[in-house]
Amino acid sequence: MSRDWLDKDFYATLGVSKDASTEEIKKAYKKLARENHPDLNPGDTEAEKKFKEISEASSVLGDERKRQEYDQVRAMGASGFGGFGGQGFNVDDFGDLFGNLGDIFGFGGSGGRRKGQTYQTNINISFDEAAKGVETVIPLRKEVSCSACRGTGADKGEAFHRCNICNGSGQTASNQGFFSFAQTCSACKGQGNVIDKACKTCRSSGSAIENESIKVKVPAGVDNGTVIRLRGRGGPGDAGAPDGDLLVQVAVESHKFFKRSNSDLILEVPLLFTEAALGSSIKIPTLEKSVTLKIPAGTPSGKTFKIKGEGIAPQGRRPGDLYVKVFISPPTNLSRSAKKHLENYRDQFESGDSPRNYLYE
Helix, strand or coil, X not given: CCCCHHHCCHHHHHCCCCCCCHHHHHHHHHHHHHHHCCCCCCCCHHHHHHXXXXXXXXXXXXXXXHHHHHHHHHHHHHCCCCCEXXXXXXXXXXXXXXXXXXXXXXXXXCCCCCCCCCEEEEEEECHHHHHHCEEEXXXXXXXXXXXXXXXXXXXXXXXXXXXXXCCCCCEEEEEECCEEEEEECCCCCCCCEEECCECCCCCCCCEEEEEEEEEEEECCCCCCCCEEEECCCCCCCCCCCCCCCEEEEEEECCXXXXXXXXXXXXXXXXXXXXXXXXXXXXXXXXXXXXXXEEECCCCCCCCEXXXXXXXXXXXXXXXXXXXEEEEECCCCCCCHHHHHHHHHHHHHHHCCCCCCHHHHC
């Protein structure tokens, strides 16, 4: 049984009612699992997080025994847990104590040992690097285990003894009527050991601050604001607890020509009047190469052409498309002769044939 069941609504996670049948739960899980599976959403941390949440919800609600226990715990938490041992507990209080419930639910706590701190940092990459993927190195000033005491906080990593009060478990039991609670040992503060002589280097903290260079592999297709989680690259955990994570938020620089919409690219291209009127074939740049785009005769300004597969190709997924929007760029420095030819064309072929005539019909 998980200690954080009280804070999680597994029914809402799967989008089913509390009276849903086992078949309905399985069906909801399969649908959400397909949509958020990491193999289908590489580099998408939100999809990965969602997949873990729905997997956890399915493992509980799909098991009759676990579902019954979950419903009982949620019901007791919502009622405030009043009446036991003359005490009443609100939901927040119960959430704090839930991790220490032992005898009644049959799970142990972490002995007060905390996971390391989660760090956050930012990196800036170019538009092309975001499209193709890149491996970069970021400098980080972080907390690490003290090498002098090997993270124990004791002189030379040896000047400590097992706590006699909790026998090294980091917890002591406290009976509260029907329930037996485990609480952090006050003698060793949940560490399980008592320091006899403090480490001079870290002053018994067990940690030090160092500069570190960390490699970050940015997958192809990341977008602005994407967060990459590097597990175990954050702050050090207490003895026996895992290190924290490092969250790297990616900022993508804008491109000189291309704009982005998910995996698709948008490019605006000017056309000469003659190219639009008579038709032509023009060279169009993509992220990797140049392609030829055929412009039909009579192409209006603002028309958009689609070049399939020439957008961004996210890692493990099909590439997007390139959308080319054309606009007519009129000449600005006409010679006297050119101007005269255009006036003759206007007088001969455009007299009374304005494209705005429909506005007055």
